[in-house]
Amino acid sequence: xxxxxxxxxxxxxxxxxxxxxxxxxxxxxxxxxxxxxxxxxxxxxxxxxxxxxxxxxxxxxxxxxxxxxxxxxxxxxxxxxxxxxxxxxxxxxxxxxxxxxxxxxxxxxxxxxxxxxxxxxxxxxxxxxxxxxxxxxxxxxxxxxxxxxxxxxxxxxxxxxxxxxxxxxxxxxxxxxxxxxxxxxxxxxxxxxxxxxxxxxxxxxxxxxxxxxxxxxxxxxxxxxxxxxxxxxxxxxxxxxxxxxxxxxxxxxxxxxxxxxxxxxxxxxx
Amino acid sequence: xxxxxxxxxxxxxxxxxxxxxxxxxxxxxxxxxxxxxxxxxxxxxxxxxxxxxxxxxxxxxxxxxxxxxxxxxxxxxxxxxxxxxxxxxxxxxxxxxxxxxxxxxxxxxxxxxxxxxxxxxxxxxxxxxxxxxxxxxxxxxxxxxxxxxxxxxxxxxxxxxxxxxxxxxxxxxxxxxxxxxxxxxxxxxxxxxxxxxxxxxxxxxxxxxxxxxxxxxxxxxxxxxxxxxxxxxxxxxxxxxxxxxxxxxxxxxxxxxxxxxxxxxxxxxxxxxxxxxxxxxxxxxxxxxxxxxxxxxxxxxxxxxxxxxxxxxxxxxxxxxxxxxxxxxxxxxxxxxxxxxxxxxxxxxxxxxxxxxxxxxxxxxxxxxxxxxxxxxxxxxxxxxxxxxxxxxxxxxxxxxxxxxxxxxxxxxxxxxxxxxxxxxxxxxxxxxxxxxxxxxxxxxxxxxxxxxxxxxxxxxxxxxxxxxxxxxxxxxxxxxxxxxxxxxxxxxxxxxxxxxxxxxxxxxxxxxxxxxxxxxxxxxxxxxxxxxxxxxxxxxxxxxxxxxxxxxxxxxxxxxxxxxxxxxxxxxxxxxxxxxxx
Numbered sequence: 060x061x062x063x064x065x066x067x068x069x070x071x072x073x074x075x076x077x078x079x080x081x082x083x084x085x086x087x088x089x090x091x092x093x094x095x096x097x098x099x100x101x102x103x104x105x106x107x108x109x110x111x112x113x114x115x116x117x118x119x120x121x122x123x124x125x126x127x128x129x130x131x132x133x134x135x136x137x138x139x140x141x142x143x144x145x146x147x148x149x150x151x152x153x154x155x156x157x158x159x160x161x162x163x164x165x166x167x168x169x170x171x172x173x174x175x176x177x178x179x180x181x182x183x184x185x186x187x188x189x190x191x192x193x194x195x196x197x198x199x200x201x202x203x204x205x206x207x208x209x210x211x212x213x214x215x216x217x218x219x220x221x222x223x224x225x226x227x228x229x230x231x232x233x234x235x236x237x238x239x240x241x242x243x244x245x246x247x248x249x250x251x252x253x254x255x256x257x258x259x260x261x262x263x264x265x266x267x268x269x270x271x272x273x274x275x276x277x278x279x280x281x282x283x284x285x286x287x288x289x290x291x292x293x294x295x296x297x298x299x300x301x302x303x304x305x306x307x308x309x310x311x312x313x314x315x316x317x318x319x320x321x322x323x324x325x326x327x328x329x
Numbered sequence: 330x331x332x333x334x335x336x337x338x339x340x341x342x343x344x345x346x347x348x349x350x351x352x353x354x355x356x357x358x359x360x361x362x363x364x365x366x367x368x369x370x371x372x373x374x375x376x377x378x379x380x381x382x383x384x385x386x387x388x389x390x391x392x393x394x395x396x397x398x399x400x401x402x403x404x405x406x407x408x409x410x411x412x413x414x415x416x417x418x419x420x421x422x423x424x425x426x427x428x429x430x431x432x433x434x435x436x437x438x439x440x441x442x443x444x445x446x447x448x449x450x451x452x453x454x455x456x457x458x459x460x461x462x463x464x465x466x467x468x469x470x471x472x473x474x475x476x477x478x479x480x481x482x483x484x485x486x487x488x489x490x491x492x493x494x495x496x497x498x499x500x501x502x503x504x505x506x507x508x509x510x511x512x513x514x515x516x517x518x519x520x521x522x523x524x525x526x527x528x529x530x531x532x533x534x535x536x537x538x539x540x541x542x543x544x545x546x547x548x549x550x551x552x553x554x555x556x557x558x559x560x561x562x563x564x565x566x567x568x569x570x571x572x573x574x575x576x577x578x579x580x581x582x583x584x585x586x587x588x589x590x591x592x593x594x595x596x597x598x599x600x601x602x603x604x605x606x607x608x609x610x611x612x613x614x615x616x617x618x619x620x621x622x623x624x625x626x627x628x629x630x631x632x633x634x635x636x637x638x639x640x641x642x643x644x645x646x647x648x649x650x651x652x653x654x655x656x657x658x659x660x661x662x663x664x665x666x667x668x669x670x671x672x673x674x675x676x677x678x679x680x681x682x683x684x685x686x687x688x689x690x691x692x693x694x695x696x697x698x699x700x701x702x703x704x705x706x707x708x709x710x711x712x713x714x715x716x717x718x719x720x721x722x723x724x725x726x727x728x729x730x731x732x733x734x735x736x737x738x739x740x741x742x743x744x745x746x747x748x749x750x751x752x753x754x755x756x757x758x759x760x761x762x763x764x765x766x767x768x769x770x771x772x773x774x775x776x777x778x779x780x781x782x783x784x785x786x787x788x789x790x791x792x793x794x795x796x797x798x799x800x801x802x803x804x805x806x807x808x809x810x811x812x813x814x815x816x817x818x819x820x821x822x823x824x825x826x827x828x829x830x831x832x833x834x835x836x837x838x839x840x841x842x843x844x845x846x847x848x849x850x851x852x853x854x855x856x857x858x859x860x861x862x863x864x865x866x867x868x869x870x871x872x873x874x875x876x877x878x879x880x881x882x883x884x885x886x887x888x889x890x891x892x893x894x895x896x897x898x899x900x901x902x903x904x905x906x907x908x909x910x911x912x
Contacts, residue, residue, distance in 0.1 A: 165683075199711075296656070317646075
């Protein structure tokens, strides 16, 4: 499993375990096992069994919303979570899940609304601040997006040392704004927090490439490629980097590797 | 165009969906809500003041009123209905005024040939419809257009690409004859989009490059109303291009007026996996031989480097102009070339789908390109779906700005309440002169703010006042004729002609004024499925004159010395300046 799949699985497992109620305990435990094995359809079936017994089981509903989204049933996920949030306006987990589904469905404005509601009620919800940053960025509210990410970073400075997303997300945003030095610092911090994340090393390498610090960039990109051997992106940047350094043999090798990996990568859903 | 894949149905592709989710989680992308302009975080540097721009749409007053047809404005059934059409700005009758040809598609069910509207320029930005006497036949499904004098008779001929047989129209002096039999027969069954005339072998006659989009089989393609329809953001939409068989591009050599398919022989043939749109010819390595860039939808774009021996090598990925900075394929639509940073090299700007930024590739020399979209300040807008684009010096300060037209592909988005809109405003980025652009869209006049489902776009000085206008094809509407009414700097229009009188397609102009040097080329096609002015426009700022040199398509050079500002200058190879007309 890559770190990303681990992250997704952990998110869902945590959801299932944390919310388990007596009537649904068995079904949600089973759902948890299925999520762990990436059997999302089976996990959904378990969750629905729970909901057959307790139709308003909040945690099960949130889990079902997440699973529907993972199965590509976005409209059903949205409808379910919207109903839940309407019924339980203070259900932070429901709002969080709904905000994520909105975000991934390219609806940043309602996503912002959900995350803003969460941070208003729970100002230390660092994940919501981080996601609010993403949603605001998508909505074109760049200064506010940066503020939200900065808030998330402040919240995880000491309390949640494992959380690297806020640093990485802000690094990526700042690179779009051509603030590559600050982006590099943030990517380094993200990599220190999570040294297994190929993305963190990639972002650092990319920022250094922009800054034309070629040899340093090469090291960060190489590490990124090592951490996720299936990711084509570091090899593309390495090929460009070697071309700039007039090292054609290495550039060709990286380009070939990039093309091979790119051909194997699945189509991305938009 | 979008990147969904009709072959990846949700019901059977859980693992792919998971991977896709992971991909999105790893690379959170911008998303689209076209209702609001993004905020710019980069203020202008101290002392830098953006110019006043006042773009107004004067199409109606000018008489350009033909309504674009492309099947239903409410729901499309096939992807051919949403790709739109081009426009040509060409002096058809040799009276010194650019005439306007507007292409249109048709009705899907009837497939009835439709007139392609030709407007004669009467001067003073007034046009009259001369379609009936133009000799241009009604066509079933026109797409793009490019111009060039293929028979070297001094008159500009046209090629109209189609979903179906392409059409070669020989100019007989203001009236066209359909001489499509001069084109290779194999073109009849393909879907062609962009095209450009190019003298790739420098033998003195214009050859023809044609982009192809997809191998579309209607019988095998689901419609949105079919059970196995394709979806985008949970909305039933037309299928493609992903999932449709792709295409390769074509090059036809001009053999004494007949075009011979030399695609395979000269190295243009690729595996048929591309969705080609805009053909952009430019001498990107400044070696005197024309190269060809093709903006491709949902696949890597292509860059064919001229090997100076009658063959090409495809170098898109190697050169860095095929993908974005992260090595990702984008949905390329329009493309334009210009030297935005004044280093004497032609850079490339490409428009893409929504949820993505456009792309600016800086030409870094030795046939290398670097994606500098973010660095240049162009990564701020992911909410618009771009089509026709132009490097155009809007304030005539000597720096090329960027203008592009937008519009969603799916008419259905308006009713879907997913935060997307079909009609979208235009985008104008002002070149600050320091390698960065500033978004002026919100303050550049009603024609930039106006919302349309735009497609093809071409730039040309329609009223010969030294400032180019922009003509934009709008889906299901009349076109826009966009004119800047704000004060601007001085300018010059250069019209390079070969010794035989035809426009010197491929000539490279080098102009120095006010301590700066600008370069550009005479280009066939050059805009998204559209043809612009053969004359090359340069902004001169406050300079009263400029030093001009021209490298002709055969490689010879002419140094013209000083030419005065604010005039249209015709320069003929071997003769020098043959005519000057003040604005």
